[in-house]
Amino acid sequence: xxxxxxxxxxxxxxxxxxxxxxxxxxxxDQSVGRVLAQEIHANRDLPPYDVSAMxxxxxRSADLAGVPVVLEIIEDIKAGDLxxxxxxxxxxxxxxxxxxxxxxxxxxxxxxxxxxxGATAVRINKAVKPGNDIRLRxxxxxxxxxxxxxxxxxxxxxxxxxxxxxxxxxxxxxRPRVAILSTGxxxxxxxxxxxxxxxxxxxxxxxxxxxxxxxxxxxxxxIARDDPAELEQYLKRGLEYDVLLVSGGTSVGVHDYxxxxxxxxxxxxxxxxxxxxxxxxxAFGTTHKTAVFGxxxxxxxxxxxxxxxxxxxxxxxxxxxxxxxxxxxxxxxxDVKFRPGRTEFIRVQLTRDDNGYIxxxxxxxxxxxxxxxxxxxxxxxxxxxxxxxxAGAQVVVQLLDGxxxxxxxxxxx
Amino acid sequence: xxxxxxxxxxxxxxxxxxxxxxxxxxxxDQSVGRVLAQEIHANRDLPPYDVSAMxxxxxRSADLAGVPVVLEIIEDIKAGDLxxxxxxxxxxxxxxxxxxxxxxxxxxxxxxxxxxxGATAVRINKAVKPGNDIRLRxxxxxxxxxxxxxxxxxxxxxxxxxxxxxxxxxxxxxRPRVAILSTGxxxxxxxxxxxxxxxxxxxxxxxxxxxxxxxxxxxxxxIARDDPAELEQYLKRGLEYDVLLVSGGTSVGVHDYxxxxxxxxxxxxxxxxxxxxxxxxxAFGTTHKTAVFGxxxxxxxxxxxxxxxxxxxxxxxxxxxxxxxxxxxxxxxxDVKFRPGRTEFIRVQLTRDDNGYIxxxxxxxxxxxxxxxxxxxxxxxxxxxxxxxxAGAQVVVQLLDGxxxxxxxxxxx
Numbered sequence: 001x002x003x004x005x006x007x008x009x010x011x012x013x014x015x016x017x018x019x020x021x022x023x024x025x026x027x028x029d030q031s032v033g034r035v036l037a038q039e040i041h042a043n044r045d046l047p048p049y050d051v052s053a054m055x056x057x058x059x060r061s062a063d064l065a066g067v068p069v070v071l072e073i074i075e076d077i078k079a080g081d082l083x084x085x086x087x088x089x090x091x092x093x094x095x096x097x098x099x100x101x102x103x104x105x106x107x108x109x110x111x112x113x114x115x116x117x118g119a120t121a122v123r124i125n126k127a128v129k130p131g132n133d134i135r136l137r138x139x140x141x142x143x144x145x146x147x148x149x150x151x152x153x154x155x156x157x158x159x160x161x162x163x164x165x166x167x168x169x170x171x172x173x174x175r176p177r178v179a180i181l182s183t184g185x186x187x188x189x190x191x192x193x194x195x196x197x198x199x200x201x202x203x204x205x206x207x208x209x210x211x212x213x214x215x216x217x218x219x220x221x222x223i224a225r226d227d228p229a230e231l232e233q234y235l236k237r238g239l240e241y242d243v244l245l246v247s248g249g250t251s252v253g254v255h256d257y258x259x260x261x262x263x264x265x266x267x268x269x270x271x272x273x274x275x276x277x278x279x280x281x282x283a284f285g286t287t288h289k290t291a292v293f294g295x296x297x298x299x300x301x302x303x304x305x306x307x308x309x310x311x312x313x314x315x316x317x318x319x320x321x322x323x324x325x326x327x328x329x330x331x332x333x334x335d336v337k338f339r340p341g342r343t344e345f346i347r348v349q350l351t352r353d354d355n356g357y358i359x360x361x362x363x364x365x366x367x368x369x370x371x372x373x374x375x376x377x378x379x380x381x382x383x384x385x386x387x388x389x390x391a392g393a394q395v396v397v398q399l400l401d402g403x404x405x406x407x408x409x410x411x412x413x
Numbered sequence: 414x415x416x417x418x419x420x421x422x423x424x425x426x427x428x429x430x431x432x433x434x435x436x437x438x439x440x441x442d443q444s445v446g447r448v449l450a451q452e453i454h455a456n457r458d459l460p461p462y463d464v465s466a467m468x469x470x471x472x473r474s475a476d477l478a479g480v481p482v483v484l485e486i487i488e489d490i491k492a493g494d495l496x497x498x499x500x501x502x503x504x505x506x507x508x509x510x511x512x513x514x515x516x517x518x519x520x521x522x523x524x525x526x527x528x529x530x531g532a533t534a535v536r537i538n539k540a541v542k543p544g545n546d547i548r549l550r551x552x553x554x555x556x557x558x559x560x561x562x563x564x565x566x567x568x569x570x571x572x573x574x575x576x577x578x579x580x581x582x583x584x585x586x587x588r589p590r591v592a593i594l595s596t597g598x599x600x601x602x603x604x605x606x607x608x609x610x611x612x613x614x615x616x617x618x619x620x621x622x623x624x625x626x627x628x629x630x631x632x633x634x635x636i637a638r639d640d641p642a643e644l645e646q647y648l649k650r651g652l653e654y655d656v657l658l659v660s661g662g663t664s665v666g667v668h669d670y671x672x673x674x675x676x677x678x679x680x681x682x683x684x685x686x687x688x689x690x691x692x693x694x695x696a697f698g699t700t701h702k703t704a705v706f707g708x709x710x711x712x713x714x715x716x717x718x719x720x721x722x723x724x725x726x727x728x729x730x731x732x733x734x735x736x737x738x739x740x741x742x743x744x745x746x747x748d749v750k751f752r753p754g755r756t757e758f759i760r761v762q763l764t765r766d767d768n769g770y771i772x773x774x775x776x777x778x779x780x781x782x783x784x785x786x787x788x789x790x791x792x793x794x795x796x797x798x799x800x801x802x803x804a805g806a807q808v809v810v811q812l813l814d815g816x817x818x819x820x821x822x823x824x825x826x
Contacts, residue, residue, distance in 0.1 A: 008822060028603075029633075032622045048609040078639075079710075080599035080610060097710060098599055098612060140782050147784060155815040156626055157786035160619030160712055164783060168603055186492035186511055190441075190581055196461040197493055199511060206573030209445045213569055220442075226491075297510060299573050315818060326816060327823035328741055329769050356742050369553050370577060371560060373570035381823070396823055402568040403739060404817060405728060409421060410740035410794070410809055 004275040006384060007308055007343045010282065013270075015323070017286050018313045021174040021242065028162055031154050033215045034172040035319035040148040043165045045138040052077075052095040053133040057114060057122055058105035059092040064127040070117045071124060077102065092122065101134055108133035141165075151321055173319030176242035178218040180207050181234050183248040183258070184297065185226045202299050202370055203247040210306045211245075213401045214314055218245075228257045235265055239290045243314065245306075246283070248297035258294070267292050275342035275384055278365070279305040291317075299370045304345050304379065307398065325379075325398040330357035332380065336389040343384045347376035348397060352408075359397050377403050417688040419797060420721055420756045423695065426683075428736070430699050431726045434587040434655065441575055444567050446628045447585040448732035453561035456578045458551040464492075465508040466546040470527060470535055471518035472505040477540040483530045484537060490515065505535065514547055521546035554578075564734055586732030589655035591631040593620050594647050596661040596671070597710065598639045615783055616660040616715050620708070623719050624658075626814045627727055631658075641670045648678055652703045656727065658719075659696070661710035671707070680705050688755035688797055691778070692718040704730075712783045717758050717792065720811065738792075738811040743770035745793065749802040756797045760789035761810060765821075772810050790816050 005013075023037040052058060059071055071092040077083050079098035087093060087104030095101070095108060107128045117123040141147050147161055154162075154172070162170070188198035190205075204220055211218040219241070224234040238244035246262075262269050262285065269285030269292065279301040283294025293310055295302045312323035330350060338344050348359040359380045362372040378397040382389070389395065418426075436450040465471060472484055484505040490496050492511035500506060500517030508514065508521060520541045530536040554560055560574055567575075567585070575583070601611035603618075617633055624631040632654070637647040651657035659671075675682050675698065682698030682705065692714040696707025706723055708715045725736035743763060751757050761772040772793045775785040791810040795802070802808065 011822065028618060029621060032625045044607055044609060046612075078599070079597060079612070082610060139777075140784065148787070152787075153815050154622075155787065155813065156619050156622035156716065157783065157789065157813070159622035160615045160716070160783045161787045163603065163618035164613045164615040164712075166603055166607070166613055184492065190576065190579055194457055194579070196457060197495060199459075199492070200577045200579055202573045202577040205441060205576035206569050208442060209567075209569035209572035212445045299577075303570065303573065311818075312822075320818065322815075322818035322820050324819055324822045326812070326819050364552075370570065370573045371553065374561070374565075374568065374574045376570065398823065399739070399817070400568065400570070402566050402735075404812070405724075405733065405735035406737055406739050407735050409424065409725075409737045410811065 004273040004280065004342070007274060007276045010272060010274055010284070010309060011312055014284055014309055014313050015316055017284070018291050018316055020319070021176060021317050023171045024174045025169055026172050028159065028168050031162075031170070031172060032156065032159060034154050036148055036150055036152045036154060037171040037173050037319060038150055039146050040162060040165060040167055040170065042141040042143055042145045042147050045143050046140040046164065047098075047135050047137055049137050050101045051098050051135050052101060052108045053097065053135050054108055054110040055097050056095060056108050056110040056133065057092040057124070058087065058095045058101050058108050059124070060087060060089060060105060061107040061128055061130045061132065063089060064124055067127050068123055068125050070121050073120050073122055075102075106130045106134075151319060153320060153322070175216050176314055176317045178211050178216055178243045178245065178314070179221050179238045179241040180204050180211070180218050180245045180247065181221045181238050182223045183226070183231065183246060184223070187223045187248075189223055203295070203297065203302050206299060206303055206370070207245055207247060207295070207306060210303065210310075210401075211314070214311065216314065226257075228261050231258065231261050232265065235262060239265060239267070239287060239292075241290060242317065244290055244292045245310065246292065246294045247302060248295075262292070276304075276308070277342050277344045279308070279345070282309060284309070300347075300373050303373055307379065307400070308345075325400075327381075327396050327398050328357055328378075330359040330380070330395055330397045331355070331392050332389050332395050333358050333360040334391050336361075336382065338382060338386070338388065340385055340387050344382040345379040345398075346382065347372045348378055348380045349375065350377040350397065350403075357397065359395055376400055417686040417693065417755070420687060420689045423685060423687055423697070423722060424725055427697055427722055427726050428729055430697070431704050431729055433732070434589060434730050436584045437587050438582050439585050441572065441581050444575075444583070444585060445569065445572060447567050449561055449563055449565045449567060450584040450586050450732060451563055452559050453575060453578060453580055453583065455554040455556055455558045455560050457556050459553040459577065460511075460548050460550055462550050463514045464511050464548050465514055465521045466510065466548050467521055467523040468510050469508060469521050469523040469546065470505040470537070471500065471508045471514050471521050472537070473500060473502060473518060474520040474541055474543045474545065476502060477537055480540050481536055481538050483534050486533050486535055488515075519543045519547075564732060566733060566735070588629050589727055589730045591624050591629055591656045591658065591727070592634050592651045592654040593617050593624070593631050593658045593660065594634045594651050595636045596639070596644065596659060597636070600636045600661075602636055615712050616708070616710065619712060619716055619783070620658055620660060620719060623716065623723075623814075624727070627724065629727065641674050644671065644674050645678065648675060652678060652680070652700060652705075654703060655730065657703055657705045658723065659705065659707045660715055661708075675705070689717075689721070690755050690757045692721070692758070693755075695722060697722070713760075713786050716786055720792065720813070721758075738813070740794075740809050740811050741770055741791075743772040743793070743808055743810045744768070744805050745802050745808050746771050746773040747804050749774075749795065751795060751799070751801060753798055753800050757795040758792040758811075759795065760785045761791055761793045762788065763790040763810065763816075770810065772808055789813055
C-alpha cells in the first residue's frame with residue numbers, strides 16, 4: 001500500500017490543482033462576504049474640509065490661556081452648513097460633529113467642557129491645543145486614492161467604505177457551483193420510510209450545511225446506488241458543476257468500480273490514504289472544469305475532511321486569502337493518549353477561565369457519532385509527531401461553525 | 414448631566430427589555446444558523462444492530478491467540494446486507510464499514526492488518542480484543558431519546574443529526590424584521606450626485622451589512638431630513654418592524670426634536686451617555702412591539718455600538734444563547750495610553766507567533782475613520798479601570814466579521 005499522506009501535503013496538492021473562478025458584478029446590498037475583484041478609489045477628499053470631531057465650540061486655542069474664560073458665540077454651524085463668519089479673538093461658534101470649522105478657529109472644545117453663559121456666550125473650563133477635535137481635510141481619504149484592493153473580503157466595515165465612495169456596483173469573484181452526490185445501497189433517502197437495514201443519509205445534508213455556511217447554495221444530486229451505470233449517470237451530472245462532492249465510495253471495498261467509472265469520465269483522480277484521524281480515505285481529482293472530492297462515508301470523517309480539505313479549496317476559488325479555520329490556543333482538560341504518525345482532530349467543547357480557553361473532549365471520538373460533532377465547538381489538533389498530552393498542555397483548536405459568538409461578553413467594566 | 418453608563422449596564426438593561434419573538438416552521442435545507450424551538454427525538458436505534466466500524470473481517474477474537482493465523486472466509490457482508498451464516502471457530506466474514514456483524518463474531522479487524530491467502534481465506538497478522546471495531550446497537554442514539562433540545566443553534570453538525578432522525582421540517586425561532594433609518598440634512602444618498610457639503614451615507618449600509626452578517630435581511634427606510642414632520646413619518650414606518658435602528662440624531666444638538674418626536678409616537682425612550690469609546694451617545698427604547706436603537710452618527714461609533722448593544726439584542730430575539738462576540742486573548746504590540754473611567758474598543762489587526770495572538774492598532778482611532786474598521790480583525794477591549802498598557806500586556810480582543818478564517822492553517826505535521 002502507498003504511504004499515507006500528511007494533512008498539509010494533501011492541502012497543498014489540492015490548492016495547487018484548484019482553478020480560480022471568474023468574476024461577476026454585484027450590487028452593494030448583495031455583497032457581504034464576497035471578495036473584491038477590483039480596486040476601489042476614493043471619489044472625493046474626506047472630510048472635504050476641516051470639520052469638527054465633536055459637538056461643541058470652534059474657537060482660537062490661544063484664547064484659552066487663562067481658563068475659565070467666557071467667549072462670545074457668533075454663529076451656530078450645523079453639519080451640512082457652511083460657516084458665514086470669520087472668527088476673531090474672544091469669539092467662538094457653536095459647532096456640530098461633522099460641521100466645517102470656520103476660518104479663524106484652530107480648535108474645537110467639546111460641549112461637555114463648557115457651561116452656558118447667557119444667550120450668546122459660553123464659559124470654557126479647559127484649555128485645548130491647536131487642532132483639538134478637528135478632523136483635517138482628506139484625513140480619512142484623498143480623492144483618487146486606492147481605498148480597497150482586489151482580494152479584500154467584504155465585511156461590514158468594507159461595506160461602509162464602499163458606500164462612502166458610492167460604489168453601488170463592483171466586481172467580485174464568482175462563487176463556485178457545488179453539487180453533492182451520495183453513493184451506497186445502504187443509504188435511506190429523507191423521503192423514504194424507515195428501514196432498519198439502511199442508514200439515514202445524514203452526510204449529504206451535513207455537507208449541504210457546511211457548503212451553505214460558506215455562503216454557497218449547493219445542489220443535492222441524490223443517492224447513486226452501487227451500480228456502475230447508475231453511478232456514471234450521476235457523476236456525469238455532477239461534472240457539470242465547478243465542484244462535485246461525492247460522499248462515500250472511497251473506502252477500499254468499493255474502489256473497484258467507483259475509480260474506473262470516475263476515470264472513464266475524464267477525471268484525473270487521486271485516491272489517498274491520509275495520516276489523519278478521523279477521515280483517512282480521501283479522493284481528489286480534476287477535469288478541465290470540475291474539482292471532485294471523494295469524502296469518507298462516516299459522517300464525522302466526512303465533516304472533518306470537508307473542514308480540512310474542501311473549505312480551503314472553495315475559499316481559494318472565491319478569491320479569499322484566508323483559507324483556513326480560525327484557531328485559538330487552549331489548555332487540554334484531561335490526559336490524551338494517541339499513536340504518533342497521524343494528525344488527530346478531537347472534537348472538543350471550549351470553556352474559559354482566567355488563563356484562557358480550556359478544551360474538553362465531547363466524549364466518544366468514534367467517527368460514527370455525529371452527535372459529538374453537533375456538540376463540538378472546535379477540533380483540537382494533535383500533531384502527527386505527538387505521543388500524548390497531559391492535562392493542562394497547550395493545544396491548538398480550530399473553531400467550527402457556530403463559534404462566532406459566545407455566552408459571556410468576555411469583558412467587565 | 415447624568416452619569417455615563419458602563420457598557421455592561423447598558424447591555425443588561427437592553428437585554429432585559431427585549432421581547433423574545435415567536436416561532437415558525439422551516440425546512441431542513443433552509444435552517445442553517447437558526448435556533449431550534451422544539452426538542453428533536455431519535456426515530457430508531459442507531460446503529461440498528463451491532464455493525465462494523467471498519468472495512469475488514471468479522472471474526473472470533475479467541476481465534477487470534479496465536480497470530481499470524483489463517484481463517485476461512487465464509488461470506489461477504491456489505492452495508493445494507495444481513496448476514497446469512499453463523500460464524501464458527503476458524504471462520505471469518507469479509508465485512509464493510511456499517512455492515513451488521515454476524516452471529517458468532519465478537520470483533521472486527523481492519524483490512525490493513527490482513528493479507529490475502531487464497532480465494533476463500535485470509536491471513537490475520539494481529540490479535541484484537543473482543544468488541545474491537547464494532548459499534549454496538551444504539552451506541553449513537555436510542556429510539557425516542559432527546560437528541561437535540563430547544564435552544565440549539567443549527568450548525569452543520571446539528572443538520573447532520575436532524576437528517577439522521579429524518580426531521581425534514583421543524584420549529585425554529587423567528588428572525589426579527591429590522592428597519593434602518595438615517596437622519597440628518599448633511600447626508601448624501603447613494604443615488605445623489607456628489608456634494609462636497611454633504612457626507613456620504615455610509616452608516617446605513619454598514620449597519621445593513623452588520624445585520625445581514627447575522628442572517629437577517631434589513632429594510633433601508635432612507636434618510637429623514639432634520640424636520641420633525643418628516644422624521645415622524647419615517648419613524649412611524651420604522652415602528653412597524655421588530656427592531657428600528659436610527660442612525661444619527663442622538664447627539665446633544667439634535668436631541669431637542671428627535672426625542673419629543675420619538676416619544677410622541679409612544680416609544681419609551683432612554684438616552685444614555687455611555688462610558689465607552691468610541692460610541693458614547695446611545696439611545697434605546699421600546700414600544701409594545703418594537704425595540705428602537707438610536708446609534709451615533711460617527712460611522713465607527715455606530716459600528717462599535719452595534720457590536721456591543723444591537724448584536725446581543727438581535728441574537729437574544731432569535732433564541733440564541735450565545736449573544737456576544739467571540740473573544741481571544743492576545744498580547745498588545747505597543748504601549749497604549751488612555752484615561753480610566755470608560756471602556757475603550759481599539760481597532761486592531763491580529764498576527765501570531767509561537768506564544769499566540771498579537772494585537773496591533775490599525776492606526777488612527779478617530780471615530781470618523783471607517784477605513785480603520787475595514788482593516789480591523791477585532792476590537793481590543795480596555796477595561797474602564799485601566800490607565801494604560803505596556804507592550805506585551807495581555808488583552809481581550811473581540812473578533813469581528815471576516816475572522817472565521819485565517820491565512821495559515823495553524824497546525825503543522
